[in-house]
Amino acid sequence: MTDSKEVRMQTLGPPGEAGWDSGSWGRGLGGQRGRSLPRHISDVCRGPVRAVAHSRCLIVAICLLGTVSKVPSSQEQEQELAKQEKVYQELTQLKAGVDRLCRPCPWDWTFFQGHCYFFSKSQRNWHDSVTACQEVGAQLVVIKSAEEQSFLQLTTKKRGHTWMGLSDLNKEATWHWVDGSPLSLRFMKYWNPTEPNNLGQEDCAEFDGDGWNDAKCDISKFWVCKKSALSCSHE
Numbered sequence: 711m712t713d714s715k716e717v718r719m720q721t722l723g724p725p726g727e728a729g730w731d732s733g734s735w736g737r738g739l740g741g742q743r744g745r746s747l748p749r750h751i752s753d754v755c756r757g758p759v760r761a762v763a764h765s766r767c768l769i770v771a772i773c774l775l776g777t778v779s780k781v782p783s784s785q786e787q788e789q790e791l792a793k794q795e796k797v798y799q800e801l802t803q804l805k806a807g808v809d810r811l812c813r814p815c816p817w818d819w820t821f822f823q824g825h826c827y828f829f830s831k832s833q834r835n836w837h838d839s840v841t842a843c844q845e846v847g848a849q850l851v852v853i854k855s856a857e858e859q860s861f862l863q864l865t866t867k868k869r870g871h872t873w874m875g876l877s878d879l880n881k882e883a884t885w886h887w888v889d890g891s892p893l894s895l896r897f898m899k900y901w902n903p904t905e906p907n908n909l910g911q912e913d914c915a916e917f918d919g920d921g922w923n924d925a926k927c928d929i930s931k932f933w934v935c936k937k938s939a940l941s942c943s944h945e
């Protein structure tokens with residue numbers, strides 16, 4: 711076999727040409743004219759049972775050409791997929807981190823021992839202060855412990871006269887919190903000296919300096935709302 715014949719056999723030429731003597735080759739691979747195939751593919755195409763051999767040859771040739779032409783792009787696709795997978799994993803981790811972040815209290819509220827406190831910047835009378843706290847899902851502050859009392863007294867002392875959720879509106883000298891509970895005897899020591907004095911009908915309690923005072927309910931003062939803090943546990 712001469713070099714020129716061997717070259718012709720390995721070339722997808724027009725129908726009838728050596729190595730591609732069925733017209734279907736030229737039509738089936740019309741756009742591939744002149745493209746070379748390896749020697750062993752050519753040999754398959756020249757088998758004795760040509761119809762079968764041509765079918766096998768066509769499949770092998772298409773697969774081979776497809777594989778050869780896609781090798782670089784396939785690698786690029788794998789690299790691109792790897793990049794996308796990495797970005798996806800990073801975003802997933804970032805989202806998990808954000809989900810773990812938790813604020814137990816709304817902005818502008820102060821957290822203290824499992825509760826959130828809102829110290830108003832404006833002033834209202836006692837009844838409007840009760841309403842203001844209800845509107846934000848809270849209550850005009852009801853004091854439950856000595857620690858809480860100390861925290862509130864110190865904070866309000868810096869701000870000025872501040873309403874708390876305590877009054878004797880229903881019965882003079884009988885003090886109740888806005889949650890309906892009576893004022894405990896152990897809290898009586900927090901009244902300022904000579905208070906409560908009900909001077910001119912004072913029925914609402916306020917933080918005043920270092921202790922409590924009864925004052926007229928229609929006077930505008932700051933107020934403190936209290937509500938439970940959100941649990942940040944994800945267990």
Ligand SMILES: [Ca+2]
Nearest residue numbers: 878908912913
């Ligand atoms: Ca009173």
Ligand SMILES: [Ca+2]
Nearest residue numbers: 907908912924
């Ligand atoms: Ca008073």
